[in-house]
Amino acid sequence: MTTIQELLAQKAALEKQIAEAQRAAKSDAIAKVKSLMSEYGLTAADLAGKAPTAPKGEGTKKVAAKYRDPATGQSWTGRGLKPKWLQAALASGKSLGDFSV
Structure with missing residues (x-):
């Protein structure tokens, strides 16, 4: 039968492995994104996009007098x-x- 200290040690080791795996996955994702950006000539501004603008005339509509x-x-x-x-x-x-x- 395992003790609490052994279980806590296993938990700490697993958390460390999870953190390392997350860092590796994040690093791989960043590398892929950079590769795609250079391949297609994209910039950070291209990724951010622009806020959609309202077509002219739709922003203010007149209301009939009551x-x-x-x-x-x-x-x-x-x-x-x-x-x-x-x-x-x-x-x-x-x-x-x-x-x-």
Whole structure:
């Protein structure tokens, strides 16, 4: 029957072998990558790639107005904070439906 000290020694030896195998595998992988890079004329920038860019016109889309002040013609899409003209009108007793487009 093996003792705890013997098992711990075996564990330490296995961990050392694992670490050495990982270093060797990493070294081989790096060598393969360098070989492929030189064969195809690639650089580190080629491997990093570029961030995808949004096609023109898709970044900002206009949203149709949902509410309009008939007196001034100002409008609000219903997104974000309520504009001051609408806040003032609502405070004076009007409803949001009064301004629907």
